[in-house]
Amino acid sequence: EVQLVESGGGLVQPGGSLKLSCAASGFTFSGSWMTWVRQAPGKGLEWVANVDQDGSGKYYVDSVKGRFTISRDNAKKSLFLQMNSLTADDTAVYYCAKDRATLDYWGQGTLVTVSS
Amino acid sequence: SYELTQPPSVSVSPGQTARITCSGDALPKKYAYWFRQKSGQAPVLVIYEDKKRPSGIPERFSGSSSGTMATLTISGAQVEDEADYYCYSKDSSGDHFVFGTGTKVTVL
Numbered sequence: 001e002v003q004l005v006e007s008g009g010g011l012v013q014p015g016g017s018l019k020l021s022c023a024a025s026g027f028t029f030s031g032s033w034m035t036w037v038r039q040a041p042g043k044g045l046e047w048v049a050n051v052d053q054d055g056s057g058k059y060y061v062d063s064v065k066g067r068f069t070i071s072r073d074n075a076k077k078s079l080f081l082q083m084n085s086l087t088a089d090d091t092a093v094y095y096c097a098k099d100r101a102t103l104d105y106w107g108q109g110t111l112v113t114v115s116s
Numbered sequence: 117s118y119e120l121t122q123p124p125s126v127s128v129s130p131g132q133t134a135r136i137t138c139s140g141d142a143l144p145k146k147y148a149y150w151f152r153q154k155s156g157q158a159p160v161l162v163i164y165e166d167k168k169r170p171s172g173i174p175e176r177f178s179g180s181s182s183g184t185m186a187t188l189t190i191s192g193a194q195v196e197d198e199a200d201y202y203c204y205s206k207d208s209s210g211d212h213f214v215f216g217t218g219t220k221v222t223v224l
Contacts, residue, residue: 044216045153045202046215047204047213050211059211059212061212100211101164101213103151104161106158
């Protein structure tokens, strides 16, 4: 059974940093692109970033470029999102998802709240 | 930046057909994907590569694409189909993806 479990969310002050993790199981993690998607309270889904199978190809939505870094550890079957210089606009539930287009499996999400 | 435009809401009676459109300039050359999100839950894939249905998704869900518009059709909508629906596709510039604006489907 495919499982994706996010962690690392919480309350952070504006300008602060947070690192999200996504633990994967039930599929060949090293063979899959991985994606982060976020959803601000009461808003729609927003594609944030994705990373290719070996971590060499990384792509970001313009609004997080230069502030967020996606990475992965295939040995630990884990996906990460390092978020720096956070603003209130980054407040959202962050989901990790398998693949880059099909997004056939999602985690339950982790809430990030940026507030003083 | 690239946008995928959906109607904010669609309302149908049980048993009727609901059609949700997704408009984007790159759709003639890029696949559309559709996700259903019920309140408080993670999204679920319901259609991929324009018209393919994942296992476990009821046959009443179908997809099509023509020109700059993709369409998700729910034939014989049921009360349990009430949810927000999002299209998703790649922009024409490279490896960036975007979600549509979302459509709230009401079945009552």
